[in-house]
Amino acid sequence: MSTHPALNPYGPLLRLLRQEGRIDLRRMLVMLAASGLANTGVFVSINEAFGHVSSGTLHWREGALFAILVLLYLMAQRYVLQTGAREVEQLIFRVRMGLLERLQRCELLEVERLGQARIHAAIGADTRTLSQFSIALVLAAQSMLLVIFTAGYVYYLAPVAFFLSGLFIAGSAAIYIQKSRAVNEALARASMRESELHNTVGEVLGGFKELKLSSVKARRVLADASELTASTADLRTEAQGALAGSLVFSQTAFFLLFGVAVFLVPAFGSTSSTAIVKSTTALLFMFGPLSTMIGAIPQLAVVSAAAESILGLYDELDACLAAAPTPADRPLPIAPSFATIELEDVTFHYRDRDSVAFSTGPVRMRITRGETIMITGGNGSGKSTLMRLLCALYPADAGHILVDGRTVGVDERQAYRDRFAAVFSDFHLFRRAVFEAMSDPQEVARLLVALEVDEKTGIRDGLFATVDLSTGQRKRLALITALLEHREVLLLDEWAADQDPHFRRKFYLEILPHLKARGLTIIAVTHDERYFPVADRRYHMEDGHIVEITHPVEGTADEQ
Numbered sequence: 041m042s043t044h045p046a047l048n049p050y051g052p053l054l055r056l057l058r059q060e061g062r063i064d065l066r067r068m069l070v071m072l073a074a075s076g077l078a079n080t081g082v083f084v085s086i087n088e089a090f091g092h093v094s095s096g097t098l099h100w101r102e103g104a105l106f107a108i109l110v111l112l113y114l115m116a117q118r119y120v121l122q123t124g125a126r127e128v129e130q131l132i133f134r135v136r137m138g139l140l141e142r143l144q145r146c147e148l149l150e151v152e153r154l155g156q157a158r159i160h161a162a163i164g165a166d167t168r169t170l171s172q173f174s175i176a177l178v179l180a181a182q183s184m185l186l187v188i189f190t191a192g193y194v195y196y197l198a199p200v201a202f203f204l205s206g207l208f209i210a211g212s213a214a215i216y217i218q219k220s221r222a223v224n225e226a227l228a229r230a231s232m233r234e235s236e237l238h239n240t241v242g243e244v245l246g247g248f249k250e251l252k253l254s255s256v257k258a259r260r261v262l263a264d265a266s267e268l269t270a271s272t273a274d275l276r277t278e279a280q281g282a283l284a285g286s287l288v289f290s291q292t293a294f295f296l297l298f299g300v301a302v303f304l305v306p307a308f309g310s311t312s313s314t315a316i317v318k319s320t321t322a323l324l325f326m327f328g329p330l331s332t333m334i335g336a337i338p339q340l341a342v343v344s345a346a347a348e349s350i351l352g353l354y355d356e357l358d359a360c361l362a363a364a365p366t367p368a369d370r371p372l373p374i375a376p377s378f379a380t381i382e383l384e385d386v387t388f389h390y391r392d393r394d395s396v397a398f399s400t401g402p403v404r405m406r407i408t409r410g411e412t413i414m415i416t417g418g419n420g421s422g423k424s425t426l427m428r429l430l431c432a433l434y435p436a437d438a439g440h441i442l443v444d445g446r447t448v449g450v451d452e453r454q455a456y457r458d459r460f461a462a463v464f465s466d467f468h469l470f471r472r473a474v475f476e477a478m479s480d481p482q483e484v485a486r487l488l489v490a491l492e493v494d495e496k497t498g499i500r501d502g503l504f505a506t507v508d509l510s511t512g513q514r515k516r517l518a519l520i521t522a523l524l525e526h527r528e529v530l531l532l533d534e535w536a537a538d539q540d541p542h543f544r545r546k547f548y549l550e551i552l553p554h555l556k557a558r559g560l561t562i563i564a565v566t567h568d569e570r571y572f573p574v575a576d577r578r579y580h581m582e583d584g585h586i587v588e589i590t591h592p593v594e595g596t597a598d599e600q
């Protein structure tokens with residue numbers, strides 16, 4: 041059952057606790073109550089002992105009771121804080137893993153639609169907020185119990201003091217919460233401004249070279265930064281002013297509370313002076329926990345907002361999984377390797393809300409095992425999209441992928457993908473080069489030499505020693521990682537575009553033929569006309585449509 045945030049602002053936090061919390065709430069509440077009771081007990085025993093000290097009737101049993109209560113408080117408080125901290129961290133662990141596991145099961149297209157910022161915010165910043173404020177909330181819950189027990193003691197001593205101070209505290213708390221809200225709103229406005237400032241700092245760092253080259257650009261960016269910094273400072277000053285106002289208010293309310301206890305309570309009925317002294321001391325004792333409790337209300341709102349954002353991402357990821365359900369993966373019934381892969385009238389559309397932004401297909405393509413196929417086409421013609429369709433990273437809107445004449449089922453999609461290795465144009469270079477324990481170290485060393493990066497980096501414990509290299513060198517490392525996967529099909533998207541002429545020639549005339557000779561099927565997006573003869577077949581893309589080029593290419597591949 042979902043709780044509507046407008047009806048219950050703390051609903052998201054409760055839902056998250058129900059969904060991911062494993063804490064024994066009853067036990068926690070008992071320990072919270074025990075700690076609160078013991079804490080109140082310690083205070084009451086001292087307060088009562090004061091009276092006996094002055095009358096000279098203090099008994100050793102009061103000292104023993106005091107010691108027992110302190111011990112009980114110590115044990116319960118330790119349990120509450122240690123368990124609270126452990127449970128919060130475990131909850132955060134489960135939330136992070138829950139999000140990452142769902143994310144990993146989602147299809148690429150859905151994750152691209154969600155956007156990285158949303159995912160980073162929920163897994164990073166929001167879980168951090170939970171971690172930062174949750175212990176404060178545990179303390180606030182404990183303070184609440186302490187306030188209730190102490191209030192009960194005040195009621196026992198002097199019911200008039202209880203009602204008058206209760207009314208006063210309720211009124212002051214309402215005003216304080218209102219004031220805190222203003223402080224938080226001002227702080228939120230300031231931090232929004234600050235995040236804009238971070239973007240500007242990002243521009244200064246990311247565009248450092250460009251700004252160094254142009255004093256006009258640099259002045260403009262600096263002026264923007266100065267404007268943002270000034271308005272952030274103004275908003276922070278406003279927030280600090282509001283904060284100071286609420287602090288002064290709470291201190292004044294504190295004094296007035298004693299005024300109520302000392303001057304007003306005697307005016308209502310026949311409360312004894314001893315009861316007035318004791319209840320005033322109890323109010324003094326209550327003030328600390330009361331401040332903790334009221335101060336936690338805005339924090340509770342912050343934690344609840346973080347929980348809402350996390351649950352929002354959970355829901356969106358679940359919706360992605362429901363929209364494209366992935367049944368339990370099944371292996372492909374082909375062994376040990378395929379003979380042909382066919383795309384049969386495959387179409388795919390990028391969608392902008394309601395309209396189609398770009399259409400690919402219908403694509404008809406037949407790939408025979410061991411072939412080297414090159415794909416050409418202008419910018420934006422759909423080559424990268426085709427590569428994603430080929431390895432089933434994007435689902436076809438219509439048409440089928442067939443392996444050895446048999447359609448690949450949804451539940452065989454992962455097994456099908458596992459036949460491919462790729463270096464995409466927007467590839468990610470993993471620091472880990474060797475993903476499988478049985479990778480042969482000699483093969484790794486051979487590849488580093490063949491790709492001429494052995495003097496730039498090495499491999500230690502399966503990781504590249506460094507990946508801080510030039511773009512072309514990083515692509516070579518990405519190719520090494522792909523080859524170490526020993527897949528049947530290698531997809532390369534404009535791989536050679538960042539290589540120098542010497543290495544480009546080596547790649548087309550030595551590396552590709554060598555890989556082909558090893559039985560690898562290679563599908564490469566390329567613009568290198570000179571090396572077209574290396575391909576067995578060639579396709580050309582234009583505006584999402586693909587045609588096979590059947591006429592022979594003029595010139596020879598080994599021309600320089």
Ligand SMILES: Nc1ncnc2c1ncn2[C@@H]1O[C@H](COP(=O)(O)OP(=O)(O)OP(=O)(O)O)[C@@H](O)[C@H]1O
Nearest residue numbers: 390391397398417418419420421422423424425426
């Ligand atoms: N995520 C996306 N959402 C919407 N449209 C997209 C998306 N990605 C690509 N497109 C559009 O699809 C078309 C084909 O893009 P694609 O990246 O496949 O082209 P390409 O042939 O690889 O181009 P290039 O040679 O510039 O890399 C482009 O017009 C592009 O604007």
